[in-house]
Amino acid sequence: MAPSSTEQALREQICAVGQRLYQREMGAANDGNISVRLDDDRLLCSPTGVSKGFMTPDMICVIDNEGELVVDGGTRPSSEIRMHLHVYQHRPDINAVVHAHPLYATVHAICGKPLVQQVMPESTILLGEVPIAPYGTPSTMDLPNSTTEYLATHDALLLENHGALSYGADLNNAHFKMEALDYYAKVVYLASQYGGAQEFSQAEIDKLIELRKTRFKLPGRHPFVDGR
Ligand SMILES: [Zn+2]
Structure with missing residues (x-):
């Protein structure tokens, strides 16, 4: 059966995002994975063993809420799909999950340096702090379980x-x-090589968070809004 127009559009969107991740050095070779909720019972997810820069819409897998293939399209779901399912289980407001290995974020994650400095309005408003979820072996439940404590308060994590x-x-x-x-x-990272960033005062941070709440009304969770 041919995909519905909504499903086809989502398949194409997954491929477009995959290309952008690959081109922007956020996943070498076959690294990274993407999923999107299709309806209450089904999700679309990127296939395992395929570069995210070279996916085509027909390669995208349809899976159920347990990660099992609903339709055998000739590809298998990503080995990290359990991490995605874990996010959906804990956050009913979430309809899409992206896992990647962006170069500078990954350097922070492997050096044990969470992103805590408040230095730009955009990152303070959108993300606030980005903590590091403890290491878990890929494709085991250790990895999803390591994210649990942050899921209610953050929309982006380092692994x-x-x-x-x-x-x-x-x-x-x-x-x-x-x-x-x-x-x-x-x-x-670059600021640290250049004498260190100037950080916002608490009063400036408070003003930015007020903007997030009242002006921008951004969806999702934020550590300075939901974590205190
Ligand atoms: Zn990975």
């Missing part, structure tokens, strides 16, 4: 000695958080 995870109300939202996370990591 210790591994990479990063972001999620949102739709795929664009999840994807842009990944881009914003890596830009934030890059700025913090």
Whole structure:
């Protein structure tokens, strides 16, 4: 049976986001994975063993809420799909999950340096702090379980000695958080080589969080809004 127009559009969107992740050095070779909720019972997810830069819509897998294939399209779901399912289980407001290995974010994750400096309005408003979820062996439940304590308060995480995870109300939202996370990591890294960043005062941070709440009304969770 041919996919519905909605499903086909989501398949194409997954491929477009995959290309962008690959081109922006957020996943070498076959690294990274993307999923999107299709309806209450089904999800679309990127296939295992395929570069995210070279996916075609027919390669995208349809799975159920347990990660089992609903339709055998000739590809298998990502080995990290359990991490995605874990996010959906804990966050009913989430409809898309992106896992990637963005270069600067991953350097922070392997050096044990969470992103805590408040240095740019955009990253403070969108992300706040980005903690590091403790290391878990890929494709085991250790990795999803390591994220649990952060899921209620954060929409983007570093994964210790591994990479990063972001999620949102739709795929664009999840994807842009990944881009914003890596830009934030890059700025913090470069600033550290250049004498260190100037940080916002608490009063400035409070003003930015007020903007997030009242002006921008952003969906999702934020550590300075939901974590205190
Ligand atoms: Zn990974």
